[in-house]
Amino acid sequence: MTDMDLDEALAEIAQIKERYVRDRAAFVRGEHLIRILSAFGSTPESVAAFQRVTEGLPPDPTLAFRKARNGRFCLDVAAGRAYRTEFQPFVLTADEDFVRHDSGKVRHFAEINDETQQNPTFQALLIFKMLVVNDVEIVHRPGLDYDADRWICTAFHTRTITTQELTGEPALEGVHSDGVDHTMTILLGSENMSEESAVTQIHDMREKNATRWSDVNPELAIGRWQHRHFLDSILIVDHERKHSVSTIEQRDVSVPARRDMLVLFTRRAAVEGHVSYAYDSIAPHETLPMEVKLLVPTHG
Structure with missing residues (x-):
């Protein structure tokens, strides 16, 4: 697989962005993304290491x-x-289209560590996403500062597990939004999942929050993709499209199934008055510093 130079990567991103603007959602194949990320410092060694960073994650709160973990x-x-x-x-609250038993609960996650954030592939993903979303015109969420040329990014690193005793739900909340402007879901690995596990459906905003993935209105379904x-x-585009994800099922019921995501x-x-202010x-x-240059145009 050949690397991309910067001009080639920017041209590929422009095509992805065109789909994203048109459809308000886009799927990018991992093989294609790896080549794009090579223009922003990702290497074969960092790609290989990034496939191993999920081992040792602590329990979710x-x-x-x-x-x-999050950061x-x-x-x-x-x-x-x-x-x-x-x-x-x-x-995250029900007012932000997230309806679950822990909606509104202040949660304390273990922190993403240097093994993840200092990996050049992770840093290249931050650059890639900003090049796609930065100047896309979107419906504004209440309580956010759209005048400042600055974004807040929360990175969630998760492993969801299904066993004979426990059913893994990538989106227990059913149909939802994530309370943000742009969501990007990235597969890091999986094991022993059935073919129909963890299918992401994209929904019109009229779909009712908390509807189970299997009970959605097909007339309000916009897209269907699966991280493989x-x-x-x-x-x-999180405030213009809702989404849901199907359950993780085991292919071999004697072995746990897992799905690792970023x-x-x-x-x-x-701004003041918002639940996250x-x-x-x-x-x-102070103890886990990380900084990377962004290749993002400064016009809004």
């Missing part, structure tokens, strides 16, 4: 079938840099 990053377009921000809790291979990715939630910073610090992380 509210979901028994999931292990998780916050400030994507400062005006300054042309992305950097790790200090530890902050995470909260390493770095297969889906981008969604999810990048990107939105403008919260208290958790939107842009102060750099």
Whole structure:
């Protein structure tokens, strides 16, 4: 597989962005994305290492079938840099189209570590996503600052597991949005999943929140994709399209099934009165610093 130079990568991203603007969602094959990321510093060695970073994840604070870490990053377009921000809790509410038993609960996740954030492939993913979404005109969410040339990105690193005793739900909340402007879901690996496991459906905003993936209105279905291979990715304009994900089923019921994902939630910073305002610090992380140059145009 050959690398891409910068001009070639930017041309490929322009085509992805065209689909994203038109459809408000886009699927990118992992094999294609790996080549694009090579223009932004990803190497074969970092790609291989990135396939192993999910081992050792700690338990999720509210979901028994999931292990998780998260980390916050400030994507400062005006300054042309992305950097790790200090530890902050995470909260998502029903008002943001996320209806689940822990909606509104302030959750404290273990932190994404250097093994992930210092990996050149992870850093290239931040660059790639910003090149796709930065100047896309979208419906604005209430309570976010669209005047500042800066984004908040929450990176979720998860492993969802199904066993004979436990059913893994990639989206237990059913039909939902993620309370952000742009969501990007990226497959890092899977094992022993059935062919119909973890299918992502894209829905019109009229679909009812919390509807189980199997009970959705087909007339409101817009798209259907499945992450099958390493770095297969889906981008969604989160306040214009809802989504759901089907259950993880075992191919061999005697062996656990797993699905490892990286999810990048990107939105403008919260303003006073927004539920996340208290958790939107842009102060750099003192013990887990990370910074990477952003190749993003500064016009909005």
